Amino acid sequence: MAEKKIPYKIYLEENEMPKDWYNLRADMKNKPAPLLNPETKKPMTAEDLAPVFCDELIQQELDETTAYIPIPEEIRDFYKMYRPSPLVRAYCLEKKLQTPAKIYYKFEGNNTSGSHKLNSAIAQAYYAKKQGLKGVTTETGAGQWGTALSMACSYFDLDCKVYMVKCSYEQKPFRREVMRTYGASVVPSPSETTEVGKKILAAHPGTTGSLGCAISEAVEVATKNPGYRYVLGSVLNQVMLHQSVIGLETKAALDKYDVKPDIIIGCAGGGSNLGGLIAPFMGEKLRGEADYRFIAVEPASCPSLTRGTYAYDFCDTGMICPLAKMYTLGSGFIPSANHAGGLRFHGMSPILSKLYDDGLMEAVSVEQTSVFDAAETFARIEGILPAPESSHAIRVAIDEALKCKETGEEKTIVFGLTGTGYFDLFAYEKFNNGEMSDYIPTDEEIAASIAQLPQV
Ligand SMILES: *Cc1c(COP(=O)(O)O)cnc(C)c1O
Numbered sequence: 001m002a003e004k005k006i007p008y009k010i011y012l013e014e015n016e017m018p019k020d021w022y023n024l025r026a027d028m029k030n031k032p033a034p035l036l037n038p039e040t041k042k043p044m045t046a047e048d049l050a051p052v053f054c055d056e057l058i059q060q061e062l063d064e065t066t067a068y069i070p071i072p073e074e075i076r077d078f079y080k081m082y083r084p085s086p087l088v089r090a091y092c093l094e095k096k097l098q099t100p101a102k103i104y105y106k107f108e109g110n111n112t113s114g115s116h117k118l119n120s121a122i123a124q125a126y127y128a129k130k131q132g133l134k135g136v137t138t139e140t141g142a143g144q145w146g147t148a149l150s151m152a153c154s155y156f157d158l159d160c161k162v163y164m165v166k167c168s169y170e171q172k173p174f175r176r177e178v179m180r181t182y183g184a185s186v187v188p189s190p191s192e193t194t195e196v197g198k199k200i201l202a203a204h205p206g207t208t209g210s211l212g213c214a215i216s217e218a219v220e221v222a223t224k225n226p227g228y229r230y231v232l233g234s235v236l237n238q239v240m241l242h243q244s245v246i247g248l249e250t251k252a253a254l255d256k257y258d259v260k261p262d263i264i265i266g267c268a269g270g271g272s273n274l275g276g277l278i279a280p281f282m283g284e285k286l287r288g289e290a291d292y293r294f295i296a297v298e299p300a301s302c303p304s305l306t307r308g309t310y311a312y313d314f315c316d317t318g319m320i321c322p323l324a325k326m327y328t329l330g331s332g333f334i335p336s337a338n339h340a341g342g343l344r345f346h347g348m349s350p351i352l353s354k355l356y357d358d359g360l361m362e363a364v365s366v367e368q369t370s371v372f373d374a375a376e377t378f379a380r381i382e383g384i385l386p387a388p389e390s391s392h393a394i395r396v397a398i399d400e401a402l403k404c405k406e407t408g409e410e411k412t413i414v415f416g417l418t419g420t421g422y423f424d425l426f427a428y429e430k431f432n433n434g435e436m437s438d439y440i441p442t443d444e445e446i447a448a449s450i451a452q453l454p455q456v
Helices: 055-062 073-082 091-097 118-130 144-155 166-171 173-181 195-203 211-224 237-256 272-286 350-357 368-382 388-407 422-432 443-450
Strands: 020-022 068-070 087-089 102-107 135-140 159-165 185-189 228-230 263-267 293-299 309-314 323-328 362-366 412-417
Touching (some): 073 118, 091 102, 118 135, 118 237, 144 173, 159 211, 166 173, 173 185, 185 211, 211 228, 237 412, 263 388, 272 293, 362 388, 368 422
Parallel strands (some): 263 293, 263 412
Antiparallel strands (some): 020 068
16 A cells, blocks of 8 residues: 655644543543641642632643543633644655654744643633632743733733742743733742742842742732732643643644654653653553553753652742652752753653553653754754754654664654744854753762652
8 A cells, every 4th residue: 555645744633633531541540649737638629729729720630530631622722723733744854864763843833822731721710710709820940831821811811920030030031022012921930939948048049049949939829818818830730631632632633644653752841741742652552552652851960750769759949839750859859050941850750750650651861962963953953943952852863763774664753843042042142152051960869859858
């Protein structure tokens, strides 16, 4: 049978777009460990979570059995403005690498926020609005999540308070202004506006902040202001659920052309884009219907899967959030300044942590100069200027394609291209000037931070 000619871009028709999110936990025999109440060390109940999160999102967070959860029509209508996202056959990159491998990437950078994070931001804003809330609070590191959330909140006319890690606030003024343009208020973290911020500033004067601090501040503001809840852009089960739209579209597009991937690759910060991309494929693997290799790619400077410990830990520096069982470097771990801001969280999604611990997924870590090298190769031949985070996946996709060149295997590789890098040109400048370095934490540094894990 003649192979169908695969177009450069595979788009789905509007009526082929997913109508439900897929909840991978329903097909996991070994469920991820529950969130624990930091005081009682008992599993968090819906009542425990109610002061922090929106009610319907709590239901999604705790639901381990419903495989398909309908996407409300209002959210599907918003998705239609920038989805389906294209699945691109990287013909030009294949030719350049002279590889027999077939490479595809799912491009999520096609919206103003510049990343996949809008997929969950719009869902979380929708449920906040539906609950009659005034607004939401959140943290942002590199700024992608804050940007996506400010877009989603302006669409639903919600107030949006963003705590932005101070060094990004100063280094990325343009992201900050995009958020303000969409109506969000942006506060550099740690700040004097919260008790926890004041405490952190007193203990570490002059600190430029971390994601963990910003989370603590945003949670405090949500719980102290009536009509506000806290929302988070990664790690949580609900975010993985919303991001399944990436994988469902990818699978539908591949199925249209009878393409079966061998390897699926994604960068992993908190794990949401990777979890979303692999979800329907991992579901098939768990049900014994198909087999795939899944590869999580993380920075060598913040290697939670490859060098962390699988244990209960805090998600924030202030230690007020629930405990999550995950691969972690310890909530006190402050990664060295690297340029993939979106991959600097100390822990990993409990769902992905469980799958990794069960041997269902692989993980590799890569150094940032080799990541930017891959980013440049990609930009020059495929045209898109990739985000540094996304370029971690590009690095490993290229490496796997080059292995195929050696062995002559015609493997099909799919990777997630999570966003664009227009706000990361400071990092590109460093790379172009040959001033970028690789920092890898020592075993002692990681051990010192792991020693501080809470006793559970
Ligand atoms: C936030 C971000 C990531 C990492 O977050 P995950 O939750 O691991 O997906 C990756 N790429 C981009 C472009 C991001 O903005």
